[in-house]
Amino acid sequence: MNSEFDQSSDGTDDRHGAYADDDSVVSSNVTIEEAQTLTRGGFDIDDANEKNKRAGVMPRNRREWCIVIFAVLLIVAVAAGTGVGLGFYFMNQGGNKNPSPTNKDDKGSEMDDSNFDATDPESLPGTDDFFNATALPSDFAGSIVYHMVVQDISELASFQDIADNGSSSSSPSPQQRARDWLVFNDIVPDNLADEQVEQDLPNTGTDDLINSNSSLSSYLNTNTPAYRVAQRFAVAVFYFATKGEEWDADNQWLQPGRHECDNPGIRCEEVSIPSISLEEALKNPGELPLHSDGSVDTTTERMIVEINLPESNLQGTLTGEMMTFPFLRRLGLWSNQIEGKIPEKIGQLQNLESLLIDDNNFTGVIASEIGSLQNLKMLSLGFNQNMSGGIPDEIGDLYNLEALYLPNMSLRGSLPSSMKNLKNLKNLELQSNRLRGLIPEWLGDLVSLKKLDLSGNAFNGEIPEGFSKLINLAEIHLQDNNLGAIPCSAFETVKLLSANCKSSNGTSCSCCTLCV
16 A cells, blocks of 8 residues: 555656646646647636636645545554454453354254343342253353252352352352353463463463463363363362462462462372363253263363362361362361361262361261262361261261271260271271260271270270270270270280379279370
């Protein structure tokens, strides 16, 4: 364009020709007949008006051409600037580069989901209307909410801004914050592939990502495998529910575009999961295959197998979303300040081998659902002094259990007889509770026991003779109970035996290695 304007401005462009009103062409010494021949319309015009009329038709000289060119350039510049500005505006408004296709009914007609705004709690339908809705969400935020509720990962109320007492909460729930983070903050440049993100490269933070010259997209979207979306969502919920901003650990959690498996305290392994996408899962919510279903198409993903954040100033509560880690084998959160009840959904962690949440501020009773953790080898709930009730019978279903730590709680009642099934138990610590009754005879059948601590309770009666079968027992603590004489013949292999044998009115124990 600029070259064309340059040609016209210096008068060398032959396409424009030479007009009759150009002073370089028309001489003032022409005859009337010649003047009439040079007029465009062939009509006689008087000389006084000829110049003004022709000036309105075409530029006459270089100066006028320059004015025209400048005006055209100005218009082009304004149009270009407006176009660029509108482009950036609509790009930013788009949010997700790959939005889900418009939902359609069985006849192919578009379904109206305009009333389903996942980012507006008040617009969410009630529970009955939610499950009876015919329209599926087409946006990423709505898809997250729908999937988590339908798959019983989250409660609908957690997205409706409703507190436990039914009143409106003044701050968004961990579930709302997690959803918003995935949609609005967890964004990366389009040219940053997932494989590049997962490399051990320094993270530049959200600001640098937003300031990138590339357009931005959500790190995950509706085409991502549903199990992967659920995992990243659950990690974010866990962070917000335990007040991650106040953790003592040098946490780099919730970095945009950074795989959740790279968070400090998390360990993952590559496993096969169903490749069904979030969008496909929404269409057939009742047919979402189990994570271990090998009969469907699978894909390899990094999935969480361990979470270890002890002594990190975790606060708040554990939510049901924590149970969305189907491959989790170890949960180590001891010595924090976590409150509330242990989630009933704990039984869904079928691969869990170690549950170490002692020395927190948990309340309530030991959830009977723990008995569903068939692979559990180590259970440590001690030093949660506000946990009360009895030891549930379901504990006896943990056939693989090797260590049971329940000290310094407020447990009451007697030992359930189902515990006799714990043939692999090596360490049993029940000290400093309010347990009572006779020490059961079947404890002598737990022949794998190496350490037994029953001190600080209200057990009474005699020590069963069956303890002589505990040939692997090396340490036993019986003090601060109401027991009779200690039968030394039952503890010939024991290296450490403590009891109340220090005073004359205490327990008679000639073989005790420690008298208190």
